[in-house]
Amino acid sequence: xxxxxxxxxxxxxxPDPNFEAKVRHSFTHNGVINAxxxxxxxxxxxxxxxxxxxxxxxxxxxxxxxxxMIATIADTASGFASYTVCAEEExxxxxxxxxxxxxxARGDLMIARGHVIKDGRMLIIAEATVSVVRDGEEIECxxxxxxxxxxxxxxxxxxxxxxx
Amino acid sequence: xxxxxxxxxxxxxxPDPNFEAKVRHSFTHNGVINAxxxxxxxxxxxxxxxxxxxxxxxxxxxxxxxxxMIATIADTASGFASYTVCAEEExxxxxxxxxxxxxxARGDLMIARGHVIKDGRMLIIAEATVSVVRDGEEIECxxxxxxxxxxxxxxxxxxxxxxx
Amino acid sequence: xxxxxxxxxxxxxxPDPNFEAKVRHSFTHNGVINAxxxxxxxxxxxxxxxxxxxxxxxxxxxxxxxxxMIATIADTASGFASYTVCAEEExxxxxxxxxxxxxxARGDLMIARGHVIKDGRMLIIAEATVSVVRDGEEIECxxxxxxxxxxxxxxxxxxxxxxx
Amino acid sequence: xxxxxxxxxxxxxxPDPNFEAKVRHSFTHNGVINAxxxxxxxxxxxxxxxxxxxxxxxxxxxxxxxxxMIATIADTASGFASYTVCAEEExxxxxxxxxxxxxxARGDLMIARGHVIKDGRMLIIAEATVSVVRDGEEIECxxxxxxxxxxxxxxxxxxxxxxx
Numbered sequence: 001x002x003x004x005x006x007x008x009x010x011x012x013x014x015p016d017p018n019f020e021a022k023v024r025h026s027f028t029h030n031g032v033i034n035a036x037x038x039x040x041x042x043x044x045x046x047x048x049x050x051x052x053x054x055x056x057x058x059x060x061x062x063x064x065x066x067x068x069m070i071a072t073i074a075d076t077a078s079g080f081a082s083y084t085v086c087a088e089e090e091x092x093x094x095x096x097x098x099x100x101x102x103x104x105a106r107g108d109l110m111i112a113r114g115h116v117i118k119d120g121r122m123l124i125i126a127e128a129t130v131s132v133v134r135d136g137e138e139i140e141c142x143x144x145x146x147x148x149x150x151x152x153x154x155x156x157x158x159x160x161x162x163x164x
Numbered sequence: 165x166x167x168x169x170x171x172x173x174x175x176x177x178x179p180d181p182n183f184e185a186k187v188r189h190s191f192t193h194n195g196v197i198n199a200x201x202x203x204x205x206x207x208x209x210x211x212x213x214x215x216x217x218x219x220x221x222x223x224x225x226x227x228x229x230x231x232x233m234i235a236t237i238a239d240t241a242s243g244f245a246s247y248t249v250c251a252e253e254e255x256x257x258x259x260x261x262x263x264x265x266x267x268x269a270r271g272d273l274m275i276a277r278g279h280v281i282k283d284g285r286m287l288i289i290a291e292a293t294v295s296v297v298r299d300g301e302e303i304e305c306x307x308x309x310x311x312x313x314x315x316x317x318x319x320x321x322x323x324x325x326x327x328x
Numbered sequence: 329x330x331x332x333x334x335x336x337x338x339x340x341x342x343p344d345p346n347f348e349a350k351v352r353h354s355f356t357h358n359g360v361i362n363a364x365x366x367x368x369x370x371x372x373x374x375x376x377x378x379x380x381x382x383x384x385x386x387x388x389x390x391x392x393x394x395x396x397m398i399a400t401i402a403d404t405a406s407g408f409a410s411y412t413v414c415a416e417e418e419x420x421x422x423x424x425x426x427x428x429x430x431x432x433a434r435g436d437l438m439i440a441r442g443h444v445i446k447d448g449r450m451l452i453i454a455e456a457t458v459s460v461v462r463d464g465e466e467i468e469c470x471x472x473x474x475x476x477x478x479x480x481x482x483x484x485x486x487x488x489x490x491x492x
Numbered sequence: 493x494x495x496x497x498x499x500x501x502x503x504x505x506x507p508d509p510n511f512e513a514k515v516r517h518s519f520t521h522n523g524v525i526n527a528x529x530x531x532x533x534x535x536x537x538x539x540x541x542x543x544x545x546x547x548x549x550x551x552x553x554x555x556x557x558x559x560x561m562i563a564t565i566a567d568t569a570s571g572f573a574s575y576t577v578c579a580e581e582e583x584x585x586x587x588x589x590x591x592x593x594x595x596x597a598r599g600d601l602m603i604a605r606g607h608v609i610k611d612g613r614m615l616i617i618a619e620a621t622v623s624v625v626r627d628g629e630e631i632e633c634x635x636x637x638x639x640x641x642x643x644x645x646x647x648x649x650x651x652x653x654x655x656x
Binding site (some may be wrong): 354355357358359360363364383384385386387388389394395396397399400401402403404407421422423424425426427428429 | 566571589591
């Protein structure tokens with residue numbers, strides 16, 4: 001994709017020095033991804049990489065990765081990338097996301113890389129790219145654009161989003 | 165949502181009288197949804213309803229339905245609704261979808277209802293509404309807008325989308 | 329479109345009894361829409377209807393309404409619909425929107441109807457339907473799904489969105 | 493943004509050696525953009541840059557560029573970028589686009605850069621980044637993800653999209 005110049009070069013800062021530990025802890029409680037054998041490969045400030053092996057339980061009727069699973073792993077990568085830039089007392093909740101499918105998701109492994117594009121005061125905008133590994137080659141298959149809201153109130157359920 | 169007048173009143177027509185059987189058959193081959201206990205509740209021309217019970221494997225780290233699972237069930241409902249308006253020799257492939265999250269998806273059961281909005285010559289536009297059932301009440305929690313491409317070539321893999 | 333049951337029947341409430349006057353006042357300061365002859369037809373709690381006559385300045389290269397103009401009038405309708413549910417000291421800023429194009433926008437007049445779908449504590453989700461009037465008939469041509477953030481701080485420019 | 497590796501490095505190919513002339517010709521017939529003083533700055537295979545000066549007619553009620561104008565210039569850049577990869581007898585029609593607003597669009601000049609992400613057989617996926625120039629500095633303010641359909645039938649109006 002076109003990259004904003006600033007995005008390519010700037011350092012994403014996070015107010016929480018403990019960001020990697022909190023992401024790794026939260027990941028272990030993520031039912032879907034763990035049930036399917038997903039792995040948290042890399043956690044940096046503003047960046048997370050997640051891998052998911054192919055399985056029957058992640059497939060659609062033609063034996064490819066299901067579009068919903070593509071959305072799930074992409075949401076996981078960009079959602080946790082956004083979580084790295086939250087303060088200790090904050091969470092981020094998905095307001096919405098959009099996925100464009102670029103190629104059939106046929107392969108042994110799916111790789112999602114989530115990046116923070118903008119860490120705003122109220123909202124965080126992130127993206128995730130999704131590839132499959134097929135015959136040893138990485139093939140780009142989807143792209144997610146993701147809007148999340150920062151919140152300090154994890155128990156209230158007042159916010160109209162779901163949680164990371 | 166605002167309803168287009170025509171959408172509320174018009175009859176969606178399908179060129180395939182066998183539409184219910186083909187949707188039911190394809191549904192049984194849908195790995196993700198079946199692994200999670202999803203059920204195909206209703207199939208009409210241009211409309212499909214799918215139910216998914218809550219389980220650990222469909223949850224995120226706070227014990228709600230995972231956003232990716234919400235996308236998965238919504239995609240299933242609007243994707244199969246779109247499949248009902250395809251001709252016998254056609255399929256439809258997801259080009260993209262967008263999901264807005266309206267409320268935390270906490271409940272025992274998730275219900276997705278997919279509708280065809282526009283059955284164009286090349287593209288089908290569909291939407292899905294997603295609710296959860298909590299304490300016997302149905303609570304709206306997400307909305308998907310979905311673009312699919314018709315194709316006759318299921319084996320080629322030339323189209324840049326994933327398949328229904 | 330599929331309508332959530334609650335959406336069809338519930339009454340949208342607004343905390344600002346002066347909502348119509350503030351929307352009408354803000355509309356007169358909207359450069360684009362006024363330059364093109366747009367008219368604010370109806371303002372209700374959670375609903376706004378805007379009309380735009382066809383002109384060269386609103387067209388693309390084939391003599392239809394430009395896709396960007398469709399987005400502009402849809403954004404205006406759903407943005408002002410969202411503004412009706414803001415408190416007196418609040419504004420709402422667009423976080424993002426998505427437009428699906430359903431049919432060529434060829435006609436003498438474009439009509440956008442914006443509705444609030446969810447008036448959350450932090451975010452407002454709205455939609456707009458867009459039709460053209462051609463040979464006296466109203467033809468649906470586009471659909472917008474729109475996410476806005478409430479804010480009280482109109483001068484700070486700290487929020488990562490644009491303003492209504 | 494995250495860049496797919498291939499996107500950063502690969503050469504976009506176009507089947508039409510005359511791509512620059514056809515884009516420049518079509519641009520002169522674009523009513524909205526020309527009425528507002530838009531300029532086509534650069535045309536390459538898979539890439540187009542468009543500039544738009546600030547004016548009252550492009551503004552919203554706070555004196556910033558209107559969100560609809562941001563969508564208009566972004567759609568123009570990514571739409572014409574997509575047109576460069578069409579064959580001589582083809583056009584591309586917008587199926588849908590999504591815009592995320594990253595910062596208030598306050599400035600003297602708006603710059604949109606459109607890139608083709610995927611030139612598929614039926615669909616083209618493109619993106620546009622939008623910046624404003626303020627006090628001599630370029631500030632990123634929006635991001636568009638755009639889906640277009642190739643078509644050979646410019647006169648029929650059968651396709652459910654609008655035209656570039």
